[in-house]
Amino acid sequence: MIGLGYVGLPLARLFSTKYETVGFDRYQARVDALMAGHDATLEVSDELLQAALARGFRCTTKLEDIKDCNFYVVAVPTPVDADNNPDLLPLVQASETVGRVIGKGDVVVYESTVYPGVTEESCLPVIERVSGLKLNVDFYGGYSPERINPGDKQHTVENIRKVTSGSTPEIGKYINDVYASVIAAGTHLAPTIKVAEASKVIENSQRDINIAFVNELSKIFARMGIDTLDVLEAAGTKWNFLPFRPGLVGGHCIGVDPYYLAQCAQRYGYHPEIILAGRRMNDGMGAYIATETIKLMLKKGIQVLGSDILILGFTFKENCPDVRNTKVFDIYKALREYNLAITIYDPWANPDSVRREYGIEVVNTPPARRFDAAIAAVAHREFTALDILSLLKDKHVVFDVKGTLDRKLVDGRL
Secondary structure, three states, X not given: OEOOOOOHHHHHHHHOOOOOOEEEOOOHHHHHHHHOOOOOOOOOOHHHHHHHHHOXXXXXXXXXXXXXXXXXXXXXXXXXXXXXXXXXXXXXHHHHHHHHHOOOOOEEEEOOOOOOOHHHHHHHHHHHHHHOOOEOOOEEEEEOOOOOOOOOOOOOHHHOOEEEOEOOHHHHHHHHHHHHOOOOOOEEEOOOHHHHHHHHHHHHHHXXXXXXXXXXXXXXXXXXXXXXXXXXXXXXXXXXXOOOOOOOOOOOOOOOHHHHXXXXXXHOOOOOHHHHHHHHHHHOHHHHHHHHHHHHHHHOOOOOOOOEEEEEOOXXXXXXXXXXXXXXXXXXXXXXXXXXEEEEEOOOOXXXXXXXXXXXXXXXXXXXXXXXXEEEOOOOHHHHOOOHHHHEEEEEEEEEOOOOOOHHHOOEEO
């Protein structure tokens, strides 16, 4: 397993229940923590990880430790750059790593989310170049898109049906059989690698567009004085209504994958209007939430300049330590323009990770002082029992992004 993050580690742990498995990661600190029996992402419990280590699963940063493997799985990040263009560098580097160790008859399967064509046009040629071997003669390739849902302890990797594919029909069946041997939910063998790649990238693009629609509805209904969640509850009484809710769209998948699909479309001379419109809507929600909070403060006569603002939550989703591409940072950036004192309280986020990635401070315990306004940005379970009024001044504003707080406490919400 090349890459031991949110995707790679759970799958490696699962494979280790049936096969001799080695995890490879370039970060020594990550490897050391895993070999000590703890996963900082919390995707694999200490109990499961330690059981895997006891039966022979091991992690390493050394290439020589994976040279004897014959089935390689690549699960590295596929981010976008500052201009939202796909950044394939991690995939290229991982392919170079595989190229240095792959042997005749071996198989490499990619799990990273990409647009159709990346595996065969950008990744496998790198392995050919580095290894000197020829695809479908000396080694074989495949693609099986990751379906990890961070923080979800019900839909774990073995309980989500897996799409598979191979560089030849025979290898596709072989790869499918390997995955089927550990995926309890079963597998679906796609006819080609490109079909498998496309299936993944549209999954999250579809969710992104649907969330963008309800985000736009929330803006419309706010102007009309109508509660969006009341509307969605009423509409949801119809059997085929899709139960999407407004909110921030961040993380490593939904907030990124549509850009991969859009880039691919543009390479073929098509400008994707709906996909990019959905992205613009969702990417603007952080600034919208900040602006609405400021408006509510002004309506209540609260001095904005120099006021104290509390943001509850920083991770990209609830009950999960993952801060990758969190859109709560957009709320923070927009508020900062008003010369406010901002405190972010998140019991799940690692302060060192936030400081390193975003250059700001996060606290893990409830602040001692009182605030002029609070934005409930993430619905961590710890916030359910939190006495939010104890953190606020007598005259205050509460904006509820997720719609989970008692309505009597809330001044505004999506």
